[in-house]
Amino acid sequence: MARISLRKKVYIAGPMTGLIDCNRPEFHAAADCQRALGHVVLNPATLPDDLTEPEYMSICMPMLMCCDRIYLLDNWASSDGAKAEYALAKKLGLEIVFQEGIDHEVALIGLRGDGEAHY
Template sequence: MPTGLPTDGTKCLSSMHTNPKEGKSMPKTRLYLAGPMTGYPDWNYPAFMEVEDRLTKIGFLVTNPARLGDPSQPWRINMRLSIRAMLECDGVALLSGWSTSPGARLEYQVARDLGIAATDWDVWIILYENHYVEHFLATGGD
C-alpha cells in the first residue's frame, strides 16, 4: 500500500547537502507541513504547494500532506496517513491558519507530545539562515 513516504530506505537525517554559507556537508532536515485543508477552496493546496516550494528551495526535504491523501476518503483515514507520514519527519512547519484546523491542531499536539519540533513555516527559514535548525530540533523546539 503506497504511503507517500520515502521508499529508497533513507531516513530523514541521512541525506546530505552542502550549506552554502559554511561550505560543508550537513544533514538535510525533513519537515512535515501542517495546516488547514477542510473547508478551503481547492483544499488549500495552493498554500501547501507554495510553502513546499519555498522550503525545498533552501534545502529542506518536505513531506506535503496535500500530496498524500485523497479528499474523497473520510477525514480520519487521511489523518492516519498524514500522522504516519509526520512521524517520519524531523520537524513540523505550520501554515497560516493551522490553529483553526482540527487536523492541524491534532498533528501539532502529537508532534509536541513526541518531542518533534513544530513552528511556523517561515520561522524554519529564519532558523536555517541563522544556522539554528539542528539546535532547534535537538531541543524539540523548546
C-alpha cells in the same frame, strides 16, 4: 563520529477542510520553499481527493512521525487535524516552525535568486 545533517524532513500542516481547493496552493508553496532550502518535504496536500477525514489522519500521522520538523501554515489552529498534528509533533519533540505570515512566493524568489518564483 556522527554526521550532522542540516537537511530536515519537514511535514507541512495547516487548514484544508472547507477551503478552496483544500488550501493546496498554500501547502504547495510552503513545500516548494522548504525544498528550495534543501529539505525533504512530506506534504499531505499531495494525497488524493475523496478520502474521509479519519482516513487522511491515519495516513498523515505516520507521515509526521517520519519527520524532524513540522511547518505550521497560518491559521493552523483553526484545523482540528493540524491541532492534532501539532500535539503529536510536540509530544515527539519535533522542531516546530510557524509560517507567521511568510510570503512563500517572495521567499522562493529570494532563495532562487532569479527574480521569479517557479510553481
